[in-house]
C-alpha cells in the first residue's frame with residue numbers, strides 16, 4: 411500500500427512510498443483510511459526533531475489524526491462491523507503497564523514507556539490501511555464524516571475541559587469568563603466546547619487572521635488580536651476577571667503571563683508544547699503570592715483516553731447543531747496524498763489541513 415513515511419530523526423526524509431499491507435491479527439480490524447489531519451507534531455517529525463520507528467522497522471508512517479472505514483473484522487474483534495466509520499485513539503499503554511496505563515488511563519502514563527501511533531514506536535495512519543483492535547477505535551456517525559477528522563484534536567480539548575471541571579469541583583464554581591490563547595485548532599475547539607456551556611469566551615491570537623476571526627465570531631466569542639492588545643492587566647480591566655485560561659500556543663512566556671492574569675479561584679490549563687530552551691525573568695514573589703492568596707491553579711494536560719474521544723463525538727454533534735458549518739470551515743484545505751508536502755506548508759489562511767486518501771466510498775469495494 412502507499413504510505414507517507416519518514417526516517418526518524420532525519421530532516422526532510424518524508425516521502426510517499428510503498429510499504430507492506432498490514433495484516434489484521436485475530437481480534438483486530440482492517441481500516442481503510444479516508445483522511446488524515448496534519449498538525450505541528452507532524453511538521454516536527456518531518457523536520458527530524460522527534461519520531462520513533464516501530465521495533466524492527468527503519469521507517470515510521472506518520473499521521474495521527476485519522477478517519478477511516480472498517481473493511482474487515484476478524485474473529486474476536488467485538489463491537490465493529492464492516493462499513494463502520496472510525497477514528498483511532500493515538501496512544502497505547504506501556505508494555506508493562508504502570509498504574510495508570512493498567513487502568514486504561516494511558517494518557518496519564520507514569521513512566522513514559524507508552525507508544526503513540528504515527529509518533530512514537532507505532533506506525534500512524536497516513537497510508538491506505540491500518541489495523542487496530544476495537545478498543546482503540548471510536549465509531550462516528552455517517553452524518554459527522556465531513557468533520558470527524560477533527561475528533562483527535564477535539565479529544566485533547568475534551569480531556570482539558572474535563573480536568574478543569576474536576577479540579578474546580580474543589581469549591582462552588584460557576585465560571586463566567588474564559589480566555590483561550592491561540593486560535594489554532596485546539597484553541598478554537600476549546601472555545602467551542604466552553605461556548606456550549608454558555609461561558610463568555612475570548613480568543614487571543616497573535617495576529618489578525620480573517621478565517622480565525624470568522625470562526626471565533628460565529629460561535630459568539632470575542633477575537634482579540636495581540637497586535638492591538640497586550641496580554642496584560644489593562645486587557646483584564648477591559649473584559650473582566652478570567653475564571654479559565656486555556657494556553658494553546660506553546661509560547662512559554664504566555665504560560666507565566668496566564669498565571670498572573672487568571673482571576674480569583676481561577677484555573678490555567680496548559681496544552682501547548684514548547685520545544686525550545688527559552689529562559690525568562692519572572693516576578694516570582696508576585697506570582698507566588700497571587701497564586702496563594704487567590705487560590706489559583708495551574709495544570710498541564712496532554713493526549714486523551716477513550717472517554718475523551720467519546721465525549722468529543724457527542725460535542726461534534728452539538729457543535730454542528732448549534733453553529734452549523736463552523737467545523738467544516740475549520741478544515742480549510744484538503745490535499746491528495748501525492749501532495750502531502752503542500753499540506754505541510756503553514757499559512758495564515760489555514761486552520762486545519764487534511765490529506766485525503768483516494769477512497770471509493772462504498773464498503774463493497776474492499777481491498778483486492
Ligand SMILES: [Zn+2]
Pocket residue numbers: 503504507508509510511512516518519520521522523524
Ligand atoms: Zn504507563
